Amino acid sequence: MPIFNANGVDLYYEVHGEGEPLLLIMGLSLSSKSWFRTVPVLSKHFKVIVFDNRGTGRSSKPNSPYSIELMAEDARDVLDAAEVDSAHVYGISMGGMIAQRLALKYPNRIRSLVLGCTTSGGVNHVQPGADVSMLMLSRGTANATPEEMAWATAPILYSQAFLENHKGLVAEDIQRRIEIPIPPYAYMRQLQACLTHDTYEEIGQIEAPTLVIHGDEDRLVPYENGLTLAKKIPNAEFLTVPGAGHIYVTEAIDLVNDKVIDFIQKQ
Helix, strand or coil: CCEEEECCEEEEEEEECCCCEEEEECCCCCCHHHHCCCHHHHCCCCEEEEECCCCCCCCCCCCCCCCHHHHHHHHHHHHHHCCCCCEEEEEECHHHHHHHHHHHHCHHHEEEEEEECCCCEHHHCCCCCHHHHHHHHHCCCCCCCHHHHHHHHHHHHCCHHHHHHCHHHHHHHHHHHCCCCCCHHHHHHHHHHHHCCECCCCHHHCCCCEEEEEECCCCCCCHHHHHHHHHHCCCCEEEEECCCCCCHHHHCHHHHHHHHHHHHHHC
């Protein structure tokens, strides 16, 4: 699959399926491999483009400052490399932050927008509990294997009920996550970019039809942040995923895939 150079880094991307283009943008520390439950379904309906954000997977991992703005430029460059003038864009968590910035800076490149388990950031961001914040910060310095750290963070990424009843599915997620583990320094660079993200005063300018998705048991990016996005973005639709934690793309994959397909096709 293609690798190209942009903004001084090599970026890896893949294209699956045919139809209207749909760019998927993954979240903090994860490569495009973590879309493995999403791509096979959505690529039956759309031309799905996935890529590894800088710092992850098969893309370059520079040890220099990252920002959401810079990663939005990377996402735009992926569209250019795939020869796509405009696309539907679906970002989750950090990927949803990148998608917001992409839509604000390059509105002509966005056909519709899906923002999952994400936030507008800034002073209006509803913070997770102190225990969650400390664990996420410690990931950059913890003396643990990637698999050990993945299991340590599972309780803040999945709802308690799902973690107790579907441990095998969580294990599948973790195996994909650690195939190409993120270096600690790159994780911290991405995390710092997330912590400085702020589109709160700007998201009212988003023109693209928008769907916001959020699990109401999300401990990492609390549910109220999704409500804020849906309220501030003009005419945004909002889907609550009942009982789901942050990784709703595993906990409620069929529900969410069906909604995303329906939303995009209506555009």
